[in-house]
Amino acid sequence: MIQSNILLLFFLFMIACTPKPDVSFNGIEVEQNLVITNSNENEYVYFRFPNNFIVVDSLINKELNKISRKINYSNILNIEDSSSTNKIKSFFVNNNQHPYILHKISLSDTLNQVIYKIDSSRINLLKQNFFYPKIVNQKENDSLDKFNYIKTNQLLFPCPNIDIPQSLNLLPNAPRKYRSGTHQGIDFAGYYGSEVRNVYNGVVIRSDHHYNEVSNEFRNNLLNKASKINRTPSDIFVNILYGRTVMIDHGFDIIKDKRIISIYAHLSKINPEIKVGEYISRGAIIGNVGNSGTSDGAKGNKKSAHLHFELIIQDKDGERYLGKNIYGEELVKLLNRIFSHK
Numbered sequence: 001m002i003q004s005n006i007l008l009l010f011f012l013f014m015i016a017c018t019p020k021p022d023v024s025f026n027g028i029e030v031e032q033n034l035v036i037t038n039s040n041e042n043e044y045v046y047f048r049f050p051n052n053f054i055v056v057d058s059l060i061n062k063e064l065n066k067i068s069r070k071i072n073y074s075n076i077l078n079i080e081d082s083s084s085t086n087k088i089k090s091f092f093v094n095n096n097q098h099p100y101i102l103h104k105i106s107l108s109d110t111l112n113q114v115i116y117k118i119d120s121s122r123i124n125l126l127k128q129n130f131f132y133p134k135i136v137n138q139k140e141n142d143s144l145d146k147f148n149y150i151k152t153n154q155l156l157f158p159c160p161n162i163d164i165p166q167s168l169n170l171l172p173n174a175p176r177k178y179r180s181g182t183h184q185g186i187d188f189a190g191y192y193g194s195e196v197r198n199v200y201n202g203v204v205i206r207s208d209h210h211y212n213e214v215s216n217e218f219r220n221n222l223l224n225k226a227s228k229i230n231r232t233p234s235d236i237f238v239n240i241l242y243g244r245t246v247m248i249d250h251g252f253d254i255i256k257d258k259r260i261i262s263i264y265a266h267l268s269k270i271n272p273e274i275k276v277g278e279y280i281s282r283g284a285i286i287g288n289v290g291n292s293g294t295s296d297g298a299k300g301n302k303k304s305a306h307l308h309f310e311l312i313i314q315d316k317d318g319e320r321y322l323g324k325n326i327y328g329e330e331l332v333k334l335l336n337r338i339f340s341h342k
């Protein structure tokens with residue numbers, strides 16, 4: 001009994017005398033002299049270790065995470081606001097991150113040194129996000145109408161058997177250099193004289209039964225004026241470039257807090273029954289594809305005929321066209337989702 005007690009004491013003595021590892025990482029005990037020095041301002045952290053020491057990034061990150069909990073962000077940002085500094089601190093802690101970036105590595109025959117520095121630009125960016133969250137959110141909401149409120153297959157394709165065009169140049173947001181503007185609609189590739197249909201129940205609010213084509217010279221003069229102000233003025237766009245046009249007001253039927261209208265432009269003919277103030281149902285024949293309002297229309301030929309179709313959405317935030325600020329595959333997906341041939 002006494003002997004075993006002596007043995008136990010001997011073992012305890014041996015354990016106490018064994019040098020403790022400085023740090024341990026992932027079960028691997030690092031026994032070499034890793035010296036971590038941290039300046040008062042927390043701006044620099046120095047790691048010094050013998051040159052045969054293998055530096056493990058995760059080990060350094062772990063140390064930096066520990067140190068970053070003690071950073072005085074009020075000094076770094078020169079602000080008193082404790083709620084923002086606490087948010088910044090908890091951001092790093094909760095995401096298991098630290099605000100340091102590698103600053104310098106110096107190697108010598110015996111001692112290596114790695115210096116990390118506070119990444120103040122990252123801290124400042126976080127500060128801005130915490131100070132102005134409302135402005136950031138509002139901007140995102142304004143530009144990011146995903147048009148999810150338009151149901152799948154809710155709208156009828158305006159040209160029978162003609163799909164959404166493949167070319168992005170024929171879709172919303174494509175640049176239109178000739179008029180110093182941006183395409184707001186979809187150019188459906190219907191041939192001259194082919195039928196155009198109403199996409200959704202609504203009331204006619206424009207129907208150009210007495211349309212007269214303008215001369216190409218007059219049209220070009222207007223485009224010159226547009227180029228001088230580097231945009232397409234709404235009067236030139238709506239009164240001249242649309243050509244022979246029908247507009248349908250779908251009211252608040254598609255979604256209760258948004259007024260939606262559809263526009264059918266460059267028509268060659270309009271159905272005599274399409275009169276302003278009349279209610280027309282989804283699928284009603286509006287008229288025929290043409291090129292009125294285009295340069296070919298002004299020259300009197302039948303080239304480049306197509307249906308220019310637009311869907312305009314209006315609400316308390318303003319007015320935008322279907323597909324605005326949505327690009328590439330996402331745009332094509334959206335348009336294919338909402339239109340149906342039936």
Ligand SMILES: [Zn+2]
Nearest residue numbers: 185186187308
């Ligand atoms: Zn167009």
